[in-house]
Amino acid sequence: MKFTINRNQFINQINNVQRAISAKTTIPILTGMKLVATDKGLLVTGSDVDISVQNLIEQQDADNDLTIESTGAIVLPARFFNDIIKKLPGEQFTLEIIENNQTLITSGNSEFTLNGLDANNYPHLPEVETNDQLTISAEILHQLVSETVFSASTQENRPILTGLHLKISGNELLAVATDSHRLAQRKVTITNQNQNEYDLVIPAKSLTELVRSFSDRDQDVKISISENQILFEFSNTLFYSRLLEGNYPATDRLIPNESTTQLEFDAKSLLASVERASLLAHASRNNVVRLVIEVATKKAIIYGNSPEVGTVEEVLQPTNISGEDLEISFNPDYLKDALRAFGDTKIQLEFTAALHPFTLKPISNAENFIQLITPVRTF
Amino acid sequence: MKFTINRNQFINQINNVQRAISAKTTIPILTGMKLVATDKGLLVTGSDVDISVQNLIEQQDADNDLTIESTGAIVLPARFFNDIIKKLPGEQFTLEIIENNQTLITSGNSEFTLNGLDANNYPHLPEVETNDQLTISAEILHQLVSETVFSASTQENRPILTGLHLKISGNELLAVATDSHRLAQRKVTITNQNQNEYDLVIPAKSLTELVRSFSDRDQDVKISISENQILFEFSNTLFYSRLLEGNYPATDRLIPNESTTQLEFDAKSLLASVERASLLAHASRNNVVRLVIEVATKKAIIYGNSPEVGTVEEVLQPTNISGEDLEISFNPDYLKDALRAFGDTKIQLEFTAALHPFTLKPISNAENFIQLITPVRTF
Structure with a gap:
């Protein structure tokens, strides 16, 4: 194998x-990056078992300045290889296998010899049938993930909750994440050519990594699903993730149908208030803020306190307030995450009782996006 | 005590x-920030015992928008106080001691009550006689520190080496830092009104912090020195540091007077080559690169290797080469630090023997700035 390529394009x-390659893997060859030079170009693969990513650097794309003198394959230590390529002096570099998987990398006056591994020992990529594909724009997928994924659990005691639950029926996709203290649910419309139904749970970490990989959100992502793998195709990239096994808990019944107290806010202004209140809540062991709603006087006040440091109170600025008086306590971090996901928009908060979950919805899209937070008992 | 002030100016x-306040201090009151409201303005003090910084926020400066309704003093928990001020909603805030050192901070609709401490229990600032002062521009002081301080030791086994040694005689200031493996020495001209002689060692950490504090390098810094303290005055700031006790080792005799091999380089291009060579040196336990100089062929080649990962070699681009052939091994990180301190300039490397220290000097200022690196024995 021998090829020459534009260094920045390669990087x-x-x-x-x-990014798919982890230094912490227990399978030594997976600390490496697999390079395969073919007639079409250079196939580059990395994997941490959960996620595998393969990119084709095309010979026909003139920007790549890619000349393949001979085909072949090698696995190189990913961290060093990456550091070396970034620091090489020339605009291009040449990579050549010399003998015993030793690989010579030259650029300008610099000459590196790296100890590679036999590419035959690199694990095969998962097999995923690509006959039935769904299509979602990268933009929608990015939005869907960033609006929900923070609610997934980061604890491994209930592994299924570390994933995002996707239910696809017709052209509707429903995504739910919950760590059992809070929940985010988002509905979007997709193109489902064969109208197949799907019910699957994708690790939240995979999705976070996936949407980070979109260099361009103005493109379509093709999705293929098998028994235990999902494949996303976009640009010249194949992105594989394993699926989580097991049944996702039923979450429909958690979302209340009615409410007794309603507040409307600008999400950004409420976020600023909660951030202030949480400063002192964080200093205390239980990390709780208290919201007191007095409908008659149209007042909503948020309180935080730490016995050691001090107290905070702030009169909030709801744009509307209705229903019954209420006093409710909750973890301010859940509310902050939820409000950040809404961005700069008007939202509605709906409460039923001091110990019942409350919901947040964007006023302009209340049927498609809902967040739920379970309060904390403080007495 | 009660005052109102512009929030951004205060921040x-x-x-x-x-920055002088450390969360790790063993003296609880030093986790606090002392605020004193006087007729002139607001005196703000922080200290970690080694360094103490006091800033006067002047009432007469209209930008501060400072109104002092009543004078007084308080010590507030620094981290929380800082976080709170940064997140307050208003352009201004009001701070008032209510009772038992409880302090009320209000801004917009936000109201914080912080538990303060009695300012009478805050340690006094060091006393430093300010009759005999030296004057150095902030620019020169910044340069002097960044060109030397990285060579000071970070190990506490020889505390004196964690400092920068300053010798002032007439209008000449000589600064030396060494961790016993490498050394940096810089000479500059200053204004020493009384022509007093000084010989002192300032903790490197204090100096790094000091030069970071210069919001404006185009100003004079007045320096006063006492038995065990040094005071820097600039803008409205008093910056105190303790001095290190003990005798700094004699470093003059370490710097060789003659050399047998000489190389000239662009510092930046040599730095890029050493960075590449060090990639593999870092992967190996001994972290050493080898430089081979062949004067007849005008060649200098740098080698790095890690038995596990691979090897690197690079033909360097000296702009001049003279003297005798040489092969020498050293820690590439010392050379990288030294080259970064030179910036973008032409430098001279001078060697005497494989096991003797070698020196680096900027060609345009060789008598005032010298760096020395001790080689490593590899056989």
Whole structure:
């Protein structure tokens, strides 16, 4: 194997692959990056078992300045290889296998010899049938993930909750994440050519990594699903993730149908208030803020306190307030995450009782996006 | 005590004070920031015992928008106080001691009550006689420190080496830092009104913090020195540091007077080559690169290797080469630090033997700036 390539193009195009590779893996060859030179171009692969990413650097793309003198394959130590390529002096570099998997990398006056591994020992990529594909725009997928994924659990005691639950029926996709203290649910419309139904749970970490890989959100992502794997195709990238096994808990019944107290806010202004209140809540062991709603006087006040440091209170600025008086306590971090997901928009908060979950919805899209937070008992 | 002040001005002006305060101190009151409201303005103090910083926020400066309704003093928990001020909603805030050192901070609809401490229990600032002062521009002081301080030791086994040694005689200031493996020495001209002689060792950490505090390098810094303290005055800031006790080792005799091999380089291009060579040196346990100089062929080649990962070699681009052939091994990180301190300039490397220290000097200022690196025995 021997090829020459534009260095910056190479760096940009292995970025996604590099991120899939973990230094912590227990399978030594997976600390490496697999390079395969073919007639079409250079296939670059990285994997941490859960996620595998393969990128094709095309010979026909003139920007790559890719000349393949001979085909072949090698696995190189990913961290060093990456550091070396980034620091090489020339605009291009040449990579050549010399003998015993030793690989010579030259650029300008610099000459590196890296100890590679036999590419035949690299695990095969998962097999996923690509006959039935769904199509979602990268933009929608990015939005869907960033609006829900923070509610997934980061604890491994209930592994299924570390994933995002996707239910696809017709052209409707429903995404739910919950760590059992809070929940985010989002509905979007997709193109489902064969109208197949799907019910699957994708690790939240995979999705976070996936949407980070979109260099361009103005493109379609093709999705193929098998028994225990999902494949996302976009640009010249194949992004595989394992699926989580097991049944996701039923979450429909958690979302209340009616409410007794309603507040409307600008999400950004409420976020600023909660951030202030949480400063002192964080200093205390239980990390709780208290919201007191007095409908008659149209007042909503948030309180935080830490016995050691002090107290905070702030009169909130709801744009509307209705229903019954209420006093409710909750973890301010859940509310902050929820409000950040809404961005700069008007939202509605709906409460039923001091110990019942409350919901947040964007006023303009209340049927498609809902967040739920379970309060904390403080007495 | 009660005052109202512009929030952003306050944040900017307590920045230096905040950085002097350490959360790790064993003296609880030093986790606090001392605020004293006087007729002139607001005196803000922070200290970690080694460094103490005091800033005067002047009432007469209209930008501060400072109104002092009543004078007084308080010590507030620095980290929380800082976080709170940064997140307050209003352009201004009001701070008032209510009772038992409880302090009320209000801004917009936000109201914080912080548990303060009695300012009478805050340690006094060191006493430093300010009759005999030296004057150095902030620019020169910044340069002097960044060109030398990285060579000071970070190990506490020889505390004196964690400092920068300053010798002032007439209008000449000589600064030396060494961790016993490498050394940096810089000479500059200063204004020493009384022509007093000084010989002192300032903790490197204090100096790094000091030069970070210069919001403006185009100003004079007045320096006063006492038995065990040094005081730097600039803008509205007093910056105190303790001095290190003990005798600094004699370093003059370490610097060789003659050399047998000489190389000239662009510092930046040599730095890039050493960075590449060090990639593999870092992967190996001994972290050493080898430089081979062949004067007849005008060649200098740098080698790095890690038995596990691979090897690197690079033909360097000296702009001049003279003297005798040489092969020498050293820690590439010392050379990288030295080259970064030179910036973008032409430098001279001078060697005497494989096991003797070698020196680096900027060609345009060789008598005032010298760095020395001790090689490593590899056989």
